[in-house]
Amino acid sequence: MASDPHTLVFTAYLTMAGVMAGLWMLQLLHRNASLADVGWCAGLIATVCWYAAQASGDAERKMLAVVMVSVYAGRLGIHLLFDRLIGKAEDARYRRLRAEWGRAERLKMFGYFHLQAAAVALFSLPFLVLTQNPRPPFGLIEVVGAIVWIVAVGGEAVADRQLAAFRAKPANRSRVCREGLWYYSRHPNYFFEWLHWWAYVVMTIGSPGWLLTWLAPLGMGWALVKFTGIPPAEQQALERRGDEYRIYQKTTSALVPWFPRPWPTSRG
Incomplete structure (x- = not known):
């Protein structure tokens, strides 16, 4: 089923905004903002898979897009998960931001998480173009x-x-x-x-x-x-x-x- 590209990107952005809001609430408990980084990787994979299911391009090209994003973002996400999240203290850059933001830390951190939703929409664009192309990918x-x-x-x-x-x-x-x-x-x-x-x-x-x-x-x-x-x-x-x-x-x-x-x- 083909969908308008603008609708696909806007829907992806709104969905990821909701996901990132949930991850922001979760980091209030765990105090580790690296959840945003791992969430970005997972969100990019999910978004591109959805594009591939909805887009009108060549089937092999759509499969290629899914494989490429899964390898790239999957590897990066797993690396970040074990390097910065599971059993680890919060990354120093996030601790520094919390200190700089002071009383406004919660609101500004929410904005940072929301920015990751916009980033998913932005960095999903190459994959959207790839999945919309009807030409065989070889x-x-x-x-x-x-x-x-x-x-x-x-x-x-x-x-x-x-x-x-x-x-x-x-x-x-x-x-x-x-x-x-x-x-x-x-x-x-x-x-x-x-x-x-x-x-x-x-x-x-x-x-x-x-x-x-x-x-x-x-x-x-x-x-x-x-x-x-x-x-x-x-x-x-x-x-x-x-x-x-x-x-x-x-x-x-x-x-x-x-x-x-x-x-x-x-x-x-």
Whole structure:
């Protein structure tokens, strides 16, 4: 059954607003706002599955969209679930926000959770364009896009695992991870997260609504560089790791992996 794309997106937004309101109430009890992050991942999967059931595009293309979002958001959601939620104290960035917001913390946290509902609607747009396309999904542009997708999703998973393995060693608790991909970028996981969204731009070239797919990588790039990604992560790293992290900042690329700059051991 085909539905109007505008109706699909608006309905997804309203549904996720209700879900996020429920998760906001749940975090009032558990005091762990990472529920919003896990909820975003689960909500994106559910939304794209619903798009696929309602959209008028090619059946194989719709199945491809479901598989891609399930692998991407499923892996990320499970990682966040065990890294930040189950048996874990609330992430430092959320504790900092609560302290900054003071008495307005509950209301502003509600707004933050509501923002995740809007984010699901925004980042579901590439998948909506994908599921609306009647063309079979096995052309050259899909192959190129799939290669970008595999590199990006795989790279993000590798970066997350490398950081988790580094942090699991007690001796590294206050040290800076410079192993693997983290030798070339201070935030390789963010880079591959951002790259992943460009895969859909490539895969949907020539599709109706193609320009909408650009909103996801542009929005994610802005959020990672200016808002929820690098700024709070680096502030926390500086507080915990001090001068070692300052040297890391001066020698290593913030986002795009590249060879680190040499750091002089002496001045003269």
